[in-house]
Amino acid sequence: MGTFKYNCPNCQEAMLFDDQRENKPTLCPKCASEIKPEKNKPLDPFREYANAMPRIRTVYVLLGLFLGYLGIHNFYGGYIIEGCLQILASLLLLFMPASDFKLLCLIVMAAWILGNIFFRKKDSRGLLMLWL
Numbered sequence: 001m002g003t004f005k006y007n008c009p010n011c012q013e014a015m016l017f018d019d020q021r022e023n024k025p026t027l028c029p030k031c032a033s034e035i036k037p038e039k040n041k042p043l044d045p046f047r048e049y050a051n052a053m054p055r056i057r058t059v060y061v062l063l064g065l066f067l068g069y070l071g072i073h074n075f076y077g078g079y080i081i082e083g084c085l086q087i088l089a090s091l092l093l094l095f096m097p098a099s100d101f102k103l104l105c106l107i108v109m110a111a112w113i114l115g116n117i118f119f120r121k122k123d124s125r126g127l128l129m130l131w132l
Helices: 057-070 072-077 080-094 100-119
Strands: 003-007 014-018
Touching: 057 072, 057 080, 057 100, 072 080, 072 100, 080 100
Parallel strands: none
Antiparallel strands: 003 014
16 A cells, blocks of 8 residues: 554654555664554644644735735635635626625625735644744
């Protein structure tokens, strides 16, 4: 099936193991402690993001101000479903005839975008976006 990542419980050294190999004990290359990885243990997806680079909030805000109606800022922040919903809402508004309801929808969409820009502090991974 492939390889999986396992961290040594003593020194947290990351090691890759082949999925096809048996659960034989292995020595950690850093601390030489004996490790027996669990073959079917699921990976913690949030551990992968522990050393990830945070996203830049300045970029998020600028994308929201200039391309917010397309939801591009949400794609940058990792909120893919919300970005798709904003694209869909933009397309619906584009083909909607001019009326008071369209004006109301535009106001709601603008409030949605501004709310994202000013109140969302973290990306989809839960990491704080940094001002630069």
